Amino acid sequence: MKSKITKPKEWYNLGIIAYCNGPTFTEKDYYRNLTLVGRKVGIRVFVFSPRQVDFDSRTTIGYEFKNGVWQTHTFPLPPLIYDRCFMGPAYRNYKPFIEKLQNDPKIMFMGRGLSGKWEVYKMLECLPEITKWLPDTKPLAISEMMERLKSNETVVIKPMSGTHGYGVVRFAKGGNGYEATGRARRTNVPFRRSFKSLAQVRQFVTSFTAGLNFIIQPYLSLSTRNGVPFDVRVLVQKNGSGEWQTTGKAVRLGNKESITSNLHGGGHAAPLSSFLAANFSSSQTAMIETEINALVSVLPPALEKHHGSLFELGIDIGVDQQGRVWLIEVNSRPGRAVFRMIDDSTARLRAVTQPISYANYLMKERVGGY
Structure with missing residues (x-):
């Protein structure tokens, strides 16, 4: 007769890493639902920030939905992690801590996130x-973009690490010059701009893309x-x-x-x-x-x-x-x-x-x- 193997309770902990400011974080409805589903099969779900981990004690401050509210507790580092730290400007502040968790031999990630x-x-x-x-895609080179516009090609530029449509802009020949239609980098507000010359387009693109890497693609009529x-x-x-x-x-x-x-x-x-x-x-x-x-x-x-x-x-x-x-x-x-x-x-x-x-x-x- 086989002896029963007893596993420590922490084996059944699922930790969700997210951008947390104390108990404030996005996707609370989703995490609450995951908690309720997990509880039915004996999995305890909690949310924590990679920046709040104490690697020496192998514990973290975490947030668990219980009795109808989000409660703060200290949890042992979970053996399984669900990564919900989205790519974007905030990611660089979390990346070293996420990588440390990924390299921990006692921790498994449900999946490794894709890059930009x-x-x-x-x-x-x-x-x-x-x-x-696949549409043809290249890193943005402004001089090459100007040549493509000069040849009457319509193009789209996108931030390499952007999400939700932020900073996506279409450039096309139109009217007496060129037109740009897109979304602002920081506010995602739609905008339209007209330019009389390629020199003005170049000036705008140089300013618009400053400090961020972009890709360029042909415009598809989607x-x-x-x-x-x-x-x-x-x-x-x-x-x-x-x-x-x-x-x-x-x-x-x-x-x-x-x-x-x-x-x-x-x-x-x-x-x-x-x-x-x-x-x-x-x-x-x-x-x-x-x-x-x-x-x-x-x-x-x-x-x-x-x-x-x-x-x-x-x-x-x-x-x-x-x-x-x-x-x-x-x-x-x-x-x-x-x-x-x-x-x-x-x-x-x-x-x-x-x-x-x-x-x-x-x-x-x-x-x-x-």
Whole structure:
């Protein structure tokens, strides 16, 4: 008869690292739901800042949703961490502490976060099964950009490490000169600017991009025929068996004044199938859905093989007016609001339960089962 193995309680702790200012942090609703789902399977979920860890005592100040409120406690460092520290200006202040946790042999991360847009693109272009969906992308060189505009090409620039559409700008020839349409770097407010000459464009771009690295891409007509920008967000996650599974798909639509469809810029959402049927022919719709499914099927395992451990991805897909499918962006710390906006209860539930199911799977694998 086998003897029963008793595991210490801390084996069942799941720590979420986030940008915390004391008990103040974003995504509280999501973390609360993770806590409630985790509690049902015996996993204790808490949120903490990597900057609040005491590596000598291997403890951290953390925040746990209990009895209807967020409570502050001191926790032992968890054996499993869910990284929700988003890329952006704040990340550099957290990176050394995150890396120290990642290098701790007693700690496992549910997935290693992807880097900025350029680093991800360089990985993707090495994957032959992905390249047909990739738009041409390069680091921004202002002199080359001026040559492309001089040749009447329309281009888009994006911050390498930006999120939510901040700092994305389209430049095109128009009127008696050139026009820029985009979103401000710091406020995400939409703007339009006109320039009489390339010299004025150069001056603006030099100022606009100062202190931040950008990429440049050809402008793709990723909008409806009425000029409404849109993209397709697909959330894929690993399930309780450690296998990739599609959680949900939705269309994000922006305002006509914007060139991005990001929800943080005031956009809204729609179910994928009905949106495609309303904007494309039946044959185009079938082809687009087939292409999206093919891309979503091959991307996660291929990217993980090149990058290392991943467990959930937000895949942003563009569809141009000819029905061609493009891979726009891959995010390893995806949001979930889009499924609430289209009232997709199945995707909303799975988006919260899958992380706990996968955490449960990893814990069982690591400690030999419950």
